[in-house]
Amino acid sequence: xxxxxxxxxxxxxxxxxxxxxxxxxxxxxxxxxxxxxxxxxxxxxxxxxxxxxxxxxxxxxxxxxxxxxxxxxxxxxxxxxxxxxxxxxxxxxxxxxxxxxxxx
Amino acid sequence: xxxxxxxxxxxxxxxxxxxxxxxxxxxxxxxxxxxxxxxxxxxxxxxxxxxxxxxxxxxxxxxxxxxxxxxxxxxxxxxxxxxxxxxxxxxxxxxxxxxxxxxxxxxxxxxxxxxxxxxxxxxxxxxxxxxxxxxxxxxxxxxxxxxxxxxxxxxxxxxxxxxxxxxxxxxxxxxxxxxxxxxxxxxxxxxxxxxxxxxxxxxxxxxxxxxxxxxxxxxxxxxxxxxxxxxxxxxxxxxxxxxxxxxxxxxxxxxxxxxxxxxxxxxxxxxxxxxxxxxxxxxxxxxxxxxxxxxxxxxxxxxxxxxxxxxxxxxxxxxxxxxxxxxxxxxxxxxxxxxxxxxxxxxxxxxxxxxxxxxxxxxxxxxxxxxxxxxxxxxxxxxxxxxxxxxxxxxxxxxxxxxxxxxxxxxxxxxxxxxxxxxxxxxxxxxxxxxxxxxxxxxxxxxxxxxxx
Numbered sequence: 001x002x003x004x005x006x007x008x009x010x011x012x013x014x015x016x017x018x019x020x021x022x023x024x025x026x027x028x029x030x031x032x033x034x035x036x037x038x039x040x041x042x043x044x045x046x047x048x049x050x051x052x053x054x055x056x057x058x059x060x061x062x063x064x065x066x067x068x069x070x071x072x073x074x075x076x077x078x079x080x081x082x083x084x085x086x087x088x089x090x091x092x093x094x095x096x097x098x099x100x101x102x103x104x
Numbered sequence: 105x106x107x108x109x110x111x112x113x114x115x116x117x118x119x120x121x122x123x124x125x126x127x128x129x130x131x132x133x134x135x136x137x138x139x140x141x142x143x144x145x146x147x148x149x150x151x152x153x154x155x156x157x158x159x160x161x162x163x164x165x166x167x168x169x170x171x172x173x174x175x176x177x178x179x180x181x182x183x184x185x186x187x188x189x190x191x192x193x194x195x196x197x198x199x200x201x202x203x204x205x206x207x208x209x210x211x212x213x214x215x216x217x218x219x220x221x222x223x224x225x226x227x228x229x230x231x232x233x234x235x236x237x238x239x240x241x242x243x244x245x246x247x248x249x250x251x252x253x254x255x256x257x258x259x260x261x262x263x264x265x266x267x268x269x270x271x272x273x274x275x276x277x278x279x280x281x282x283x284x285x286x287x288x289x290x291x292x293x294x295x296x297x298x299x300x301x302x303x304x305x306x307x308x309x310x311x312x313x314x315x316x317x318x319x320x321x322x323x324x325x326x327x328x329x330x331x332x333x334x335x336x337x338x339x340x341x342x343x344x345x346x347x348x349x350x351x352x353x354x355x356x357x358x359x360x361x362x363x364x365x366x367x368x369x370x371x372x373x374x375x376x377x378x379x380x381x382x383x384x385x386x387x388x389x390x391x392x393x394x395x396x397x398x399x400x401x402x403x404x405x406x407x408x409x410x411x412x413x414x415x416x417x418x419x420x421x422x423x424x425x426x427x428x429x430x431x432x433x434x435x436x437x438x439x440x441x442x443x444x445x446x447x448x449x450x451x452x453x454x455x456x457x458x459x460x461x462x463x464x465x466x467x468x469x470x471x472x473x474x475x476x477x478x479x480x481x482x483x484x485x486x487x488x489x490x491x492x493x494x495x496x497x498x499x500x501x502x503x504x505x506x507x508x509x510x511x512x513x514x515x516x517x518x519x520x521x522x523x524x525x526x527x528x529x530x531x532x533x534x535x536x537x538x539x540x541x542x543x544x545x546x547x548x549x550x551x552x553x554x555x556x557x
Contacts, residue, residue: 014334018341021125030446041339053158067204072171080179088453089131
């Protein structure tokens with residue numbers, strides 16, 4: 001019973017933390033925000049590793065293993081596509097010399 | 105001792121995830137943020153593998169590696185214009201993973217019936233809803249709302265059935281009820297997203313994003329894992345905030361978006377009330393001439409730019425105007441332009457537009473008055489002045505870009521049709537507005553060829 005309330009407290013605190021962290025995100029980066037949160041929601045892989053890794057029988061381990069695969073797709077794909085997007089956001093100074101080079 | 109180390113690792117990784125999101129506050133810190141997120145993930149996975157109850161490592165790592173490969177390949181290959189469907193697909197996989205974990209937990213005889221029921225329902229809806237969103241964005245299904253009579257009643261009935269099965273499972277511990285409700289929730293996800301049209305996708309994707317987070321949090325409760333609860337909740341909050349911002353930018357409620365069918369009852373001909381209205385058609389030659397003699401040009405991109413892949417040629421046009429003719433060029437983005445939050449920003453960034461030149465609606469709206477040219481490419485509803493004046497319009501109250509206030513406005517469009525909302529845009533008939541009919545990319549190419557002559 002106390003444990004349930006302990007977890008609920010964590011839920012509440014995480015909700016506020018998430019709210020304030022996300023509020024600070026610039027609208028220009030909303031797409032990367034979605035792919036980053038997508039990647040980190042792949043954290044369910046921990047649950048998958050625990051269920052599949054501690055399973056004694058095949059029937060239990062199969063859905064767990066499939067979940068490991070799916071969550072890994074999420075994690076690696078999500079972070080990779082975020083990094084690709086974020087690398088494209090450049091300041092003026094970085095793009096200028098390149099343009100001059102093209103012109104000459 | 106090892107348990108303490110693992111808990112400490114989880115604690116650090118939760119902090120790293122929060123810092124990863126904090127990093128996105130500005131493009132300068134965003135990349136570092138993403139790297140912190142990656143570090144947090146490696147730490148969490150690595151620590152989990154040290155749990156004493158875990159065995160058969162070979163199998164776990166094999167599936168992990170296979171998933172990594174399956175994720176990395178499309179992530180590096182995907183074109184930036186196809187990002188929305190990719191994000192939808194990833195959301196769906198996350199949901200499905202949550203479903204499978206709950207399933208495994210129940211098969212293993214878990215006592216956490218309420219927690220697993222909730223996470224399996226949310227995960228299933230996230231999964232199947234994302235499948236439909238993906239199919240619509242990928243054009244495997246028509247982008248327009250798919251509605252049929254009794255749809256909402258059917259959804260309601262199905263929802264009640266799923267809820268009923270959930271209660272039955274929790275009370276009677278009958279595992280079959282759990283399987284049934286999983287299937288029911290999957291069908292519910294399909295039905296929920298079918299009636300939602302293409303331009304509402306930014307909201308749908310944000311909502312599905314939130315669901316995949318809440319499903320993770322639910323699993324945290326069933327497995328008693330604090331890290332899952334923290335991360336899942338943060339992701340859930342993030343998706344909720346994004347969907348709130350998106351619906352706000354359309355002046356619609358979340359329920360009106362999620363019920364779907366928007367833009368179907370099109371008012372066919374508003375101009376039928378007698379008055380004769382003429383449209384001015386321009387050509388790329390004139391547009392190029394007017395823009396190169398302008399002091400300030402504001403470019404308003406919309407989904408049409410993405411569909412035509414016109415972002416690179418648009419950047420060339422902006423560059424030419426700036427460097428050859430000394431024109432002040434800015435880009436104005438409406439929050440719901442495109443098919444996901446921030447879609448236009450990513451495409452412009454891809455085309456090497458420095459982010460200092462890209463402005464959000466509230467930061468640039470006052471500048472249209474002082475602009476010589478507004479170049480609206482593939483956008484319509486987000487510039488419609490009726491949103492301000494016509495209280496009966498379905499888009500009334502939606503904040504719009506006041507492109508019409510520029511001295512001259514060019515609309516690059518395929519035809520004079522209405523936008524997604526089905527509302528006619530009176531700007532098309534204004535004196536200072538010229539239509540440039542054609543494909544967004546082709547028209548801009550022609551302008552560039554004149555500019556570079």
